[in-house]
Amino acid sequence: MGSMNKYLIIGLIISFISIAVVFALTFDVSTIERIREIDPKWLLMAILLHVLSWVVWGIRIKVMCRYMNEEMKLGLRESVSIALSNLFLAAVTPSSIGGEPIRIHLLSKKGFGVGRSTAIVVGERIFDAIFITVSLPMAFFILDTYIENRTMRLALFAGMILFVIGIALFVYMVLHHTFMKRFFKFTIRKMKMGRLEEKMERILEKIDGFVESFQRGAREIFSLRRRSAIAIILAITSIYWLLEFLVPSCILKGLGQDPVVLQSISAQVLLVVMS
Template sequence: MNKFTKWLAVSSIISIVTIIGVFVYTIDPKTMESLHNIRPLYLVAAAGIHLLGFAMWGIRTKVMAGALGYHLEIKKAFEIVISSSFLAAMTPSSVGGEPLRIHLLQSDRMPVGSATAVVLGERVLDAIIILTAAPFALSLFGEVLGDGKLDSLLMFGQLFLFFILAILLYAIWKPHYTRRFLQWIINKCSRLFGDDKKHIFCNISEKVDTELEEFHYSIFFFLKEGRLGLITGIFCTFAFWFIEFSMLPVLLMGLNQYPSAIIVYAAQVLLMIVIIIPTTPGSSGVAEIGATTLFSVFVPTYMLGIIVVAWRALTFYLNLLVGGFVSFKILKDTVEVDELLK
């Protein structure tokens, strides 16, 4: 559990230190006055919307698993996506959530290849929607921000997403080359560790071949017989991001701020691109600074600290709290979590 504790501590400390910095930079007498006018019901509603997003995510996982012929109970689907948010909150680009989701789907009697197809399929759908919306969001913010450095960072994030998406699509489209590349890596490792370990790598090689075959079969099944499930998954992805991005406008209303909804949605699209760049665990620090910069377009300076704290509390600390509770509830041995973080 040492690595688990380390990642949790690092992500939390970076986030807290950054939030304190934002508060120190933005606080003034009006800030304290604004705190007295907070409407708690709106904050509770914003938290409810965030949890509703998890529900939609669980429905998407269930639908896409069903398209491959595997029955996944809705309760199990919710547990899988909520628990994955716990590890995602502690790893760069939220990549820690994917291995856990694959592991939990596999434990529900789904082959690793099919589980990987479902999880990566969700990741690809998310990337496509964010990448499609990003140019419109950039265009909307371009004249307002007038910050060349931020534009460069956002463009870098978008290019990174395109790069990852291109690799995934190529691996799906050319399975033969994917298999050859992975086998080349396994052979190199086999030579590095010597002949006495060769049998281990032979077993790994056979396992990789089997699971890659299942993965590619599942992907092409999505594109042929499972098209209805894929189309439903696309609809669920749109619904998920709409629900998730609707949390911030409600949060702002609870803090007596009423900016243009389009600007608020656009800011979150750009923020997702910044957060996805692999930097710190859980994008701690990067998320707070990015939110401060983007939210400053439609939020007064004296309110920025409060807004960023409230937004991060729901999207990061709530994920840790709820995701951690569910993770340790469904995983009998917490060593499994530690193994996934290695």
């Protein structure tokens, strides 16, 4: 626990230093003046949409947990609390690495176990990826008319292709854990590191139970027999992302600018891919 606290403190320090540097380089008197000019009702709308997205995220966690184990009840308040804990740690840790582990930890404490909790969290990311992947062609088409630089167009298109390939590989590795085990064993044997191979064998034996639990959870979430459940979770996911994507348009409207809703959403889709 002491080691974890140490790393958390280090992460917080790095994050706060980064925030301070960004503020120092981008904020000035004119920035504060422009912020004061925001129409309060549009600022309130942006805040409301952002808060609603937290609630929708909590609903998604609740729904996925219900489909994972119908006997276990997870309240909306608990689900939203898990989502907010994720957001906090993701915001204060470098590269947002603290978000998913805390969700897995909190869900496992609710009785879902580490394997199934991991399946829920990974399942959320897969649903996010499905939404972003489906949105990519539209985003690329909309922004393509605004990007005249041929190199930039090719870069965006290449990024889109790589993103889709990456998601496909990730899903394959998730659903075929034996492939990963065989790959690690093959690599270690080729390196002729007997001691490492022996340790890896012990590690693989220990995680077998976790992997089996994870796969059971993944099958329960993505089972074709639960098409209605998949459709519901995808709908909730779409609502979550649209709420988040509409926040910048509200800010632009509050500043008296054109909200450029479609262009803003499209740009954010590409930013999600690049991040």
